[in-house]
Amino acid sequence: MRHIAKLMVASAFTALLATTAQTTVSLAQTPKDTVVMAKQIDDIISLDPAEAFEFSGVEVGANVYDKLVGVNLADGNKIVGELAESWTVSPDQLTYTFKLRPGVKFHSGNALTAEDVVYSIQRAVTLNKSPGFILAQFGLNKDTVLDKVKATDAGTVVITVSQPFAPTFFLNCLTSGVASVVDSKLVKANEKDGDWGNGWMKLNSAGSGAYKVRAYRPNEQYALDANESWYKGAPKNKRVIVRHVAEPASQRLLLEKGDVDMARNLSKDQLAGVKDNKDVEIVQGTKGYILYLGLNQKNPNLAKPEVREALKYLVDYSAIEKNIVEGTYKHHESFLPNGFLGAIDDKPYKFDVAKAKELLAKAGLPNGFTVTMDTRSVNPITDIAQAIQSNWAQAGVKLELIPGDGKQTLTKYRARTHDIYIGQWGPDYLDPHTNAETFAINADNGEDAKSKTLAWRNAWDIPEMTKKTQANVLESDAEKRAEIYGDLQREHQKVSPFVIMFQQIEVTAERKNVKGWVIGPSSDTNFYAPITKG
């Protein structure tokens, strides 16, 4: 039924659009100094940088707040000073001293001082919301933070970490949204019942960044006003309005008609459709999201090493890329996304039914077996799952798809009651440890484990690899660090119960007169300030 409906829409759409494209001469109807986007923003649960941890919320934070350090997208994501003009690391790698850029002001007009930096870190680790662990993993928590993070004068912040971590690791973590510097005076003024201003910050902003939040209406839109006195120079536009448009087909119509300047969530079909529109162009950026299958090791068949390897040979990667996800995902088989320190591009597995059959026979399953996969009922997940189903059938593996809503399949996955889960994983911060931790650390495989990584969710018991991965954060030499992550991934590809298949490409379709939009490797690096409308 769904397919018939989809076909109806697709066919009628094509027919009508074929004529529409030529006859409509549309002029951009949005004000020249205002950038209007159509985007799915219903994932936002908070604009508070200490709490926001979903794609859209983090993206707002990146445009509203400044951090001590950031990454230079043009130079291999190298760490550069932002609010910190310079910094030094003590020889024992335990103490970092940051010198602040003088003269920076918050949107409120308050001066940004070392006290604000201390307050922001204290606030983030004390609130300890979802992204709090990014700072907490350095030994900062609500009891220790004031001893470990100090303002020695108005322009100097000294931070002491608990172990001699790789400086790249600590600094990469400081580039994430949770380390944003907030206006302590303004936040304190909006505090209620000792909530550190969290209630107010969910919907408002107290930053120094390129924009300030003018109005945010959940599930509807947010509007940002440019901060003319931003320390990097005034943004190239005066205002950014992002409207929640859930339906990609509606996003496409708004874009082609010129009622929005950018459409952020077009699917493969719609992208193919707008390709011929001479008023529209497409911007791509490689994102850190990895699409993979998780094979639960509690299932005796999936626990066999030969079966795990056979299934990696049984996915027709190139056909799926070409036919289902072209332009929105690319083939990728290792747990670190391209663009990360230590990422490798090895692709040891190709679709090879004979090889897979051989491995299955070795595992004592020459006639295959039956297994289930929990599948979110959204595209392209459903289509990919169906393609895999037919791939596996060729070697006798009967895959039953269990459709469900996102939160429903996730609940089951987190309880380890699945056989196979098809899902996406995005890095939490711009350091290789984030994915290494979840894909290659399982400190305790018990049901009540404290840390429930993806390795844990798939009941993959790996004491050796866990130790190795944990040690990687202490390697201070960046080059050596890249090398050991490369080795780790090669081993992981061979033995892990993860069939890593694709890396996401984020795509924006924009009006031709829009210039300057660059899609960064994470939501933390999607910046609005350079966007202009010619």
Add this chain to the structure above:
Amino acid sequence: MAAAGKSWAGHGIHWGRIATRELSTVAITIFGLLLVTFLIARVMPIDPVLAVVGDRAPADVYERARLDLGLDKPLWHQFAIYIGKVFSGDLGTSVLTAQKVTDDIKTVFPATLELATLGTLIGVLIGVPFGIIAAVYQGRWPDQIARVVGLLGYSVPVFWVGLMGLLLFYAKLGWVAGPGRISVVWQDYVTPVTGIIMLDAAMQGEWDAFWDAFSHLVLPASVLGLLSIAYMSRMTRSFMINELQQQYVIAARVKGLSEFRVVWRHALRNAIVPLVTVIALSYMHLLEGSVLTETIFAWPGLGRYLTNALLNADMNAVLGGTLVVGAVFIAVNLFSDMIGRLADPRTR
């Protein structure tokens, strides 16, 4: 309803007794509604904590959020706490929007109200005359046309009609505005008072914004209206056919009244009582919010709010939204009963 109406008519209307009875029915209905919704939402295999902290939160953060939501307490206890709060007018906070559910409803309900009202108006103004004409010309070509329109309205999926409508009237012809409630240019000119943008704009004298909002509203309302037209024309037709076969119609014709008077003054008057119920039912249905229409037209209404809340097990929002739907249902029902009583001389 008719039986109840008769017995009241016999003794004169005891408003006090009626009010008490109606109120207690309302209270029981709403309580039952909340209980069932609560249980359904709680047995769904979706972890509500995920909506609060996301998939990545460490164990301690997850656990604290679970306690904050009161999920460690037994079900009946959770329900009792909730009911207690409802009585003090507190519907709690939605975890998805971080706002009070009452505030959320104040913004999403007017959006739906606006859409449903215009949709119903379109349905009544076109569907009812259509149905009457179909009844009068039963079996002949006007009837066939009405039948085809009705069939289309029923059987063509609403998202398809919506998308096609957008393509044709927005993208191709440019007669109406696209998805959304108001254009970016006008959005700062209207201060929300009632939340119904057209009404607010009119009250504040912002006529350009008014017409812009109207231009956004007219297409989604027509899509909903098409459904209404289909339903109302079919119902009107059958009520009218029923009335036109009655003896009083024959008597009127024998008396030499014009066909126009027979149909529009006599038969229609008698068909009005059941018709009002049908209109009310259709209106109530639209007031629950139409998820598909709201999604396609980027309309921030009740239907989308409730669906989103349900898919994320956002308990307070689900219950609050359901409560509103229930209350509206009861209110419209009461209202249509009253109109029915006023329109039917036997109940006076």
